[in-house]
Amino acid sequence: MFGLIDCNNFYASCERVFNPSLNGKPVVVLSNNDGCIIARSNEAKALGIKMGTPAFQIKEEVARYGISVFSSNYVLYGDMSARVMSIIAQHVPELEIYSIDEAFINFDGIRDISQTGKEVVHKVTKGTGIPVSLGVAPTKTLAKLANKYAKKYPAYQRVCIIDTEEKRIKALQLCEIGDVWGIGRRIARKLQAEGIFTAYDFTLMAQSRVRKHLTIVGERTWKELRGESCIDMDAAPPPKKQICTSRSFGTMIEDFESLSEAIATHAATCARKLREQHSYAVSIMVFIHTNGFREDLPQYWQNAVLKLPVPTADTIEIVQYALKGLRQIFLQGFRYKKAGVIITEITQHAQLGLFDTVDRNKRERLMTVVDQINGEHANRIKLAVQGNGRKWKLKQELLSQRYTTDLKEIINVNCK
DNA sequence: TCTGGGGTCCTAGGACCC
DNA sequence: TCTGGGGTCCTAGGACCC
Numbered sequence: 001m002f003g004l005i006d007c008n009n010f011y012a013s014c015e016r017v018f019n020p021s022l023n024g025k026p027v028v029v030l031s032n033n034d035g036c037i038i039a040r041s042n043e044a045k046a047l048g049i050k051m052g053t054p055a056f057q058i059k060e061e062v063a064r065y066g067i068s069v070f071s072s073n074y075v076l077y078g079d080m081s082a083r084v085m086s087i088i089a090q091h092v093p094e095l096e097i098y099s100i101d102e103a104f105i106n107f108d109g110i111r112d113i114s115q116t117g118k119e120v121v122h123k124v125t126k127g128t129g130i131p132v133s134l135g136v137a138p139t140k141t142l143a144k145l146a147n148k149y150a151k152k153y154p155a156y157q158r159v160c161i162i163d164t165e166e167k168r169i170k171a172l173q174l175c176e177i178g179d180v181w182g183i184g185r186r187i188a189r190k191l192q193a194e195g196i197f198t199a200y201d202f203t204l205m206a207q208s209r210v211r212k213h214l215t216i217v218g219e220r221t222w223k224e225l226r227g228e229s230c231i232d233m234d235a236a237p238p239p240k241k242q243i244c245t246s247r248s249f250g251t252m253i254e255d256f257e258s259l260s261e262a263i264a265t266h267a268a269t270c271a272r273k274l275r276e277q278h279s280y281a282v283s284i285m286v287f288i289h290t291n292g293f294r295e296d297l298p299q300y301w302q303n304a305v306l307k308l309p310v311p312t313a314d315t316i317e318i319v320q321y322a323l324k325g326l327r328q329i330f331l332q333g334f335r336y337k338k339a340g341v342i343i344t345e346i347t348q349h350a351q352l353g354l355f356d357t358v359d360r361n362k363r364e365r366l367m368t369v370v371d372q373i374n375g376e377h378a379n380r381i382k383l384a385v386q387g388n389g390r391k392w393k394l395k396q397e398l399l400s401q402r403y404t405t406d407l408k409e410i411i412n413v414n415c416k
Numbered sequence: 417t418c419t420g421g422g423g424t425c426c427t428a429g430g431a432c433c434c
Numbered sequence: 435t436c437t438g439g440g441g442t443c444c445t446a447g448g449a450c451c452c
Contacts, residue, residue, distance in 0.1 A: 031420035038420070056418040072420085099452045184450050215426060217450080244422055251417095293419060340421090395418090 001113060001136055001163070002229070003105035004143040005088060005120065007081075008131045008151060010101035011039035014080045015070050017129035018403045018411055026067040030055050033248050033395045034071050071396040079404045080128060087127050091120045096233050104140060106233050117159045137162040140231045141224035144181040145171050145199070168227060172200035182221040187214060199225055239277040239348065245269040246340020250395040252291060254335050259288060260323055261387030266341040267322035268386060271315040272374075274343060275367060280311035281318060282345035286325035291337035300336075302329040305344065310353040314363050315370070319383055 007013060011029040016022045026043035030036065036054045047065055049058060055069070062069055081100045089095045094106035105120075107113050117134045124132045135146025142162050149171065150160035162168050178188035180199050190213070196202050202210075203225045210222045220230045245266040253259060263286060274281055287303035304325035312318065322341050352360070370381050401409035 033418090033420070035418080035420050052419085054419040059418095102452075182450070186449065215449095217426065240423075242423070246421070248420070291419095 001107040001138060002140050002143040002233075003092075003107055003113075003117065003134055003136045004098075004140070004147045005103055005105060005124075005132055005134045006147055007084060007101040008133060009039055009041050010081075010130070011070075011072065011077055012041040012044070013130045014073070014077050015068075015400055016041070017080070018400070022068055026065055027070070028058075028067055029070045029072055030398070032072060033250060034397060035248070038072070069398050071399040073400050073402065075402045075405055076400065080130060083128050083404075084124055084130055084132070087124045088120055091116065091123065094233055094235055096235055097237075104143070104233060105134075107136060113163075114159065114161060117161070118157070121158050131158070133158045133160075135160050135162075137168070138227050139224040139229040141181050141221055142168065142171070142227070145175055148175070148179065165227075169200065172203060172225060173198055175199040177202055180221065180225065182217065182224075187218065239279050239346070240273075241346055243270050243273045243343040243346065244340060245273070246287070246338060246342075247394060248338045249336065249392040251391075252335035252337050253392050254333075255391075256326075256330055256332075258387075258391045259330065259336060259339055260326055260385060261389060262339045262392050263288075263322050263326045263341060264319045264383060264385045264387070265389065266339065267319045268315050268382060270341050270343050271313055271318040271367075272371065274313040274318075274346070275371060279346045279348055280313050280350050281308055281343045282311050282347050283307045283343075284318065284321060284325070285342045285344050286322050286329070286340075287342070288326070288329060288336050288339045290334050294335075297335060298333075300331060300334045302331075304328045310356050310358070310360075311347050311350050312360075313350075314358075314360075314367060316363070316383065317358065319385065323385070 012027040015027055015029065024043065026047055027041040028037050028044050028049060029039040031038045034055055036052050037049060037058070038051070040049050040051070044067060047061060047067070049061065049067070061067060077100060085095070085097055085103060088103055088105070092105045092107070093109055096104040098104055107116070110116050113136055117136060121132055121134050124130065133147055133150040135143045135148065135150050136159070137143040137146045146160045146162045150156050150158050162171055175198060177183055177191050177196055177199060178185065180202070183191070191202065196205065203222065205222070207219065207222065211219045223230050247262070247266070249262070270281070270284070283305060285303050285305045289301040290297060290299050292299065306321050306325050308317070308321060350360070373381050403409060403411050
């Protein structure tokens, strides 16, 4: 049996842990640059605040209902996530961290799943202050579904188990087709046009028709919903095949100087991510573009791909090549909104070059030391060309404190 | 004024090979 | 009317996830 445990309204819940006066009140968290809504408390959902809505469009509701609004605080959420995951790991035989707020659990070999499940949910909530829910079923897709019901119906007390044919069919009949894991907006619309409205309807389709119209991806979902497990546990995720770092700017920028600071910073982040998974970049892509929403302004979207002479994870080298790419595509006279670096080709083996002029052993030792220091104090060591980001940094006007990772921002309790 | 960021997988079609 | 067959690799685009 598979379990899916996930944190309820994770980012909003993190903000509440350190600010209990927000309990019972509507809370929303914004995307990078304070752009749009990416997390909502139940109270905010009840007010009809939709996921993905641009922040400026809900100004009126914020004032009228007293909604608390936060910028994303990924340092805080990442740390809270690690705490949640480590508590879960203490109670179950196998754990697959699926995203910042979700994990699959392998319940094989556990005698009383209901008892263990309830215990895990209780321990996490007690240990971190983050409410979680658990769904259990014979396949991952059904576990996702069970999780939805664990959240939706209070009677389940946050743990819902689909362990009989009767429960499986009931769950499928109550589930709209678009709510199934693996069925997105496009395919949901396509299926609805053919008269398929629930997950149950979908499982009654002929396998050949599913295969033909939805490819083997849809076929897998179809099988999983029928109780045949096709998606296994993946305890140690394989190294990434592509690594991307990009950001929109807080304000639009025009000068090459600021753009190169941003590109250098993103390239340095990519290099660090590469080293974390012990990989090397074979080729990289640099892109810049203007603000597509501003139809009144001249537009420019461009990218450059560069092959590295020798596969590398060296910050200095990757930054050099990224800036070379930027020089190839930069044009004066546009107001840029976003820039990024993508490592498009990755290898696990550093093949040395015959005409290589870089002392790679020395550089690797240097990077190890840099990573060590930056591991303790983020961004303490960086290249001068990365600059200070004053002109292009993110907009984060509503940021909460990094309560758990910075002594200077630790929670302050006044006892009178 | 203001609209996120980082991934994966699959397919179709073209280029190229023997 | 007629134009091999079978295979690989690459890329762009589409779909999905959180």
